[in-house]
Amino acid sequence: xxxxxxxxxxxxxxxxxxxxxxxxxxxxxxxxxxxxxxxxxxxxxxxxxxxxxxxxxxxxxxxxxxxxxxxxxxxxxxxxxxxxxxxxxxxxxxxxxxxxxxxxxxxxxxxxxxxxxxxxxxxxxxxxxxxxxxxxxxxxxxxxxxxxxxxxxxxxxxxxxxxxxx
Numbered sequence: 001x002x003x004x005x006x007x008x009x010x011x012x013x014x015x016x017x018x019x020x021x022x023x024x025x026x027x028x029x030x031x032x033x034x035x036x037x038x039x040x041x042x043x044x045x046x047x048x049x050x051x052x053x054x055x056x057x058x059x060x061x062x063x064x065x066x067x068x069x070x071x072x073x074x075x076x077x078x079x080x081x082x083x084x085x086x087x088x089x090x091x092x093x094x095x096x097x098x099x100x101x102x103x104x105x106x107x108x109x110x111x112x113x114x115x116x117x118x119x120x121x122x123x124x125x126x127x128x129x130x131x132x133x134x135x136x137x138x139x140x141x142x143x144x145x146x147x148x149x150x151x152x153x154x155x156x157x158x159x160x161x162x163x164x165x166x
Contacts, residue, residue, distance in 0.1 A: 068122020
């Protein structure tokens, strides 16, 4: 039985407090958003520190991000279908660590590392969507998927604000 609109807030709080695996999912999802906040600084770093023209870097950033997203969606959907959405989540975490590490190494190894970071940031973004959306569908009990999805979306909305704080 679905909660009434008046009971919904309390129901969501109880859900998060009592469902430990789902709470872990929400925490990891939010941490991924925190890591993704770094990508907003990649162009600024490339222009200010590495000395590349803004218009070139923005164009290349968008192209690499799109190719990375296509790569991530292809790999992510294949992994999720073959194994589970958790494989997609783990790969998203690996891509997050990879793109931040590559961006940090660009100070020593140059623009190629920053471009690689942008590609993996795109791949991580696609993997993130595939893994997390599929997880809710797989994990949530029948009839409760809209509720679980709502809580995940609320965390997503909070996560979208992380670049403002970064």
